[in-house]
Amino acid sequence: MANFSTGDRKRKPKGDRRSTEISLVIRQTMEACILTHLMPRSQIDIYVQVLQADGGTRSACINAATLALADAGIPMRDLVTSCSSGYLNSTPLLDLNYLEDSAGGPDVTVGFLPKLDRVTLLQMDAKLPVDIVENVMQLAIEGCKAIATYIREVLLENTKQLEYRRGL
Amino acid sequence: MRLQNYGFRNFVGCGFGILLPMSGPVCLLHCRKMVGLSLGEKHFIKGGIDQNIRSDGRKRDYYRPIFVETGVIPQANGSARVRMGATEVIASVKAELGKPSALHPDKGKVVIFVDCSAVAEPTFEGRGGEELSAELSVALERCLLGGTSGAGAGIDLTSLIVAEGKICWDLYIDSLVISSDGNLLDALGASIKAALANTAIPKVNISAAASADEQPEVDISDEEFLQFDTSAVPVIITLTQVGRHYIVDATSEEESHMSSAVSISVNRKGHVCGLTKRGGEGLDPSVVSDMISVAQHLSELLMSRLDSEISAAEAEIGDDEES
Numbered sequence: 001m002a003n004f005s006t007g008d009r010k011r012k013p014k015g016d017r018r019s020t021e022i023s024l025v026i027r028q029t030m031e032a033c034i035l036t037h038l039m040p041r042s043q044i045d046i047y048v049q050v051l052q053a054d055g056g057t058r059s060a061c062i063n064a065a066t067l068a069l070a071d072a073g074i075p076m077r078d079l080v081t082s083c084s085s086g087y088l089n090s091t092p093l094l095d096l097n098y099l100e101d102s103a104g105g106p107d108v109t110v111g112f113l114p115k116l117d118r119v120t121l122l123q124m125d126a127k128l129p130v131d132i133v134e135n136v137m138q139l140a141i142e143g144c145k146a147i148a149t150y151i152r153e154v155l156l157e158n159t160k161q162l163e164y165r166r167g168l
Numbered sequence: 169m170r171l172q173n174y175g176f177r178n179f180v181g182c183g184f185g186i187l188l189p190m191s192g193p194v195c196l197l198h199c200r201k202m203v204g205l206s207l208g209e210k211h212f213i214k215g216g217i218d219q220n221i222r223s224d225g226r227k228r229d230y231y232r233p234i235f236v237e238t239g240v241i242p243q244a245n246g247s248a249r250v251r252m253g254a255t256e257v258i259a260s261v262k263a264e265l266g267k268p269s270a271l272h273p274d275k276g277k278v279v280i281f282v283d284c285s286a287v288a289e290p291t292f293e294g295r296g297g298e299e300l301s302a303e304l305s306v307a308l309e310r311c312l313l314g315g316t317s318g319a320g321a322g323i324d325l326t327s328l329i330v331a332e333g334k335i336c337w338d339l340y341i342d343s344l345v346i347s348s349d350g351n352l353l354d355a356l357g358a359s360i361k362a363a364l365a366n367t368a369i370p371k372v373n374i375s376a377a378a379s380a381d382e383q384p385e386v387d388i389s390d391e392e393f394l395q396f397d398t399s400a401v402p403v404i405i406t407l408t409q410v411g412r413h414y415i416v417d418a419t420s421e422e423e424s425h426m427s428s429a430v431s432i433s434v435n436r437k438g439h440v441c442g443l444t445k446r447g448g449e450g451l452d453p454s455v456v457s458d459m460i461s462v463a464q465h466l467s468e469l470l471m472s473r474l475d476s477e478i479s480a481a482e483a484e485i486g487d488d489e490e491s
Contacts, residue, residue: 003283003342004244004260013283013344014294047286047293049346051258052241 001050001057007098022058023048026065029082029111029121035075044074055097056084062111062121063147070155078113079151080120083143085110085136087128092139108136112144205421213422214411222415222422229466231417234358236477238366239485246367246396248481250359252417254349259341259359261367261396265386266338268329276328276336280308281343282356288348297345307353308343311404311433311442312360322402322433322441323364330372335386337369350420353431353444357404358470362478364401366485368393402435402442403470405463409449414459416466430459434467 003013010016030046046068048061062082069076086096088105101107106128111121119141128136205213216222226232232253241247244260268275282304284297291297314321328337341363343356371389408418408429415422423429428447435441440460445451451459 002258002260002285002344003281003340004241004247004262004344007243009262009264009340009342045290045293047290049285049287049344051344052243054243 001053005050005053022061025058025121025123026061029062029080030065030069032120033077033080033113034069035077038075044069053098055099055101056095056109058082058109058123059084059095063151067151067154070151071158078115079148080111080113081144081147081151082109082111082121083140083147084108085140085143087132087136092132092136094139094143106136108133108140110137110140110144112141112148114145114148205424210425213425217410217413217415217422220413224419226417228413228415229462231470231473232419234473234477236358236362236474236481238362238478238481244363245369246363246365248359248362248366248478250355250362252351252355252358253419254347255345255351255355256347257343257345257352257355257359259343259356259363261363262340262342263337263367263369264340265330265335265372265388268333268336272325273333274329275325276338278313278323278325278328278339278341280305280312280341280360282308282345283342284345284348288345292345304343304352304356307431307444308356308360308404310444311357311402311431314441322400322435324397324400327397328369330386331374335372335374339367348420350418350423351406354404354406354417354470357402357433358474361398361401361403361474362481364396365398365478366482367396369396370394400435402433403467403474404431404433404442405466405470406431407459407463409447409451409455414462430456430463432460432463432467434464434471436471438464438467440464 001010001013001016001019003010026046026048034044036044046065048065050057050061059082062080066076066080070079083094084096085108086093086100086105088100088103093100096107104126106124106126108128109121109123110119112119122137124133213223217228220227222228224232235251237249239247240249240258241260245263246261247259249256249258266277269277282301284292284301284304286293286297289297292300312322323339328339330336341360343359345352345356370393373387373389375387405416406418406429407414407416408423408426410418410422410425410427418426418429426447427449428445428451430451431444431446432440433442440463443460445456
C-alpha cells in the first residue's frame with residue numbers, strides 16, 4: 001500500500017500487518033482457482049500496488065488480480081470477483097467506502113466464483129444479528145455477480161482490440 | 169460500477185535463478201535489472217549512440233514523450249503522475265502541521281520519500297528496492313532542498329511557516345515508482361515539480377494573544393487554500409555517459425551500459441541547484457563542466473515543456489470541475 005493511499009500518511013509502505021494480511025488473503029483466494037497443475041515447476045508472482053484506499057481495498061485487489069491473471073493468459077477455473085457489504089441504520093449496504101466502514105457497522109467481504117456459484121472468501125468484522133447475515137452476504141454476492149459481468153465485458157473488449165491490432 | 173485497475177506485472181519464472189554476465193564497468197545501482205543483452209545488441213546500442221541515433225530513433229539530447237496528469241490522488245494536498253516513455257512515477261504531497269526545528273525557527277520542513285513498487289520490478293519486492301529508494305530520496309533532497317543550513321533550496325521553506333518558532337507546515341512528498349525503464353531521477357523530479365504545482369495548502373487562522381511559550385490555537389480553513397509557489401523549483405537532467413558520448417533520458421537498456429552518469433538540477437534562472445555523479449568511471453573535470461553547460465541548455469527546453477504540460481493538466485482539472 002502506498003504511503004499516500006490512506007487519509008493519514010503511512011510511514012511504512014511495505015511489510016506492515018495490513019498489507020501482509022491482504023496479501024495472504026489474495027494468495028489463498030487465487031490459489032484456489034488457478035489451475036496450477038497445468039504449469040508445473042513454475043512460480044506465479046502477483047504484485048498489487050494500492051494507490052488509494054477508500055474502503056473495499058481487498059475486494060479491489062482481488063478483482064484487479066483476476067483481471068491481470070486473465071490478461072496474462074493464466075488458466076483459471078473461473079473469474080474470482082469480490083465485493084464488500086455492510087449493515088448500517090438497519091439497511092444492508094453494498095460496497096462501503098471508508099467513512100461508512102468507520103461508522104461502526106459490520107463489514108462483510110465476499111470472494112465469489114460466478115460460474116461455479118461458489119464462495120471462496122468470506123470475512124466479517126463487528127457484530128451482526130444471525131438472521132441478517134444471510135441478507136448481507138447475499139447482497140455482496142449479487143455485487144460480485146455484477147462485477148463478474150463487467151469484468152467479462154472488459155476482457156472481451158480488450159481481446160477485440162488485440163484482434164484488431166493484429167489485423168484479424 | 170467503475171473498477172480501478174492498478175497496473176500489474178505477472179511474472180512466471182522457473183525455480184532456479186539465471187545469472188547473466190555483464191561486461192564493462194557498471195555501477196551497483198543499475199545491476200538491479202539484469203538486462204540480458206547479447207554482444208551484438210550491446211554493440212548496436214553503443215554504435216547508435218556514437219552516431220547520434222539511438223535504438224528508438226532519438227538523438228542524444230532528446231527526451232522521450234512526457235505525459236503529465238495532476239490531481240490523481242484526491243486525498244493528498246497535491247499529486248501528479250508523470251510518464252516518460254515507459255517510466256511512470258506518481259508523486260503526492262501531504263501537508264501536516266508541525267513544529268519548526270530549533271535551528272531554523274522561520275522555516276517549515278520538507279521530507280522526500282521514494283518508494284519503488286514491486287509492480288515496477290519483481291526485485292523491488294519486500295526490501296529489494298530499499299537501496300535504490302534511499303539513493304533516489306537523498307538525491308532528490310540534495311537537488312531540491314539545498315544544503316543542511318537550508319541555503320539554496322529550490323522550495324521556499326519560509327513560505328511554510330505559520331507561527332514563527334511554534335507552528336509550521338511539514339510537507340511530506342511521497343513518490344512511487346510504478347514502472348521503471350530508466351531515467352528515474354528525472355521523472356521523479358518532474359513529478360515532484362508537477363505535484364507541488366498542484367498543491368493547495370489550507371489557510372490557517374491563528375488566534376492572537378498567545379504568550380511566548382504557549383501553543384496558539386489554530387483553525388485550519390476548509391474553504392481557503394493557497395497555491396504553492398513553484399517558480400523556483402528546479403528540474404533534474406541526468407546525462408548518462410555511454411562510450412565517448414553522453415545521452416539524456418536513457419532507457420534501462422542504455423543505462424546498463426553506462427560508465428557514469430551525472431544528474432544536475434537547474435532552476436529557471438539557469439543556476440545549478442544540485443549535482444550527483446554516479447558510476448564507477450572517473451570523469452575528466454572538463455567533461456563535467458561540459459555536461460553542466462549541456463544540462464543548463466537542456467533544462468530550458470525541459471522546463472518549458474514541463475510547464476506547458478503541467479498547465480495543460482491543471483486546466484483539464486479546472487474544466488472537469490466546471491462541467
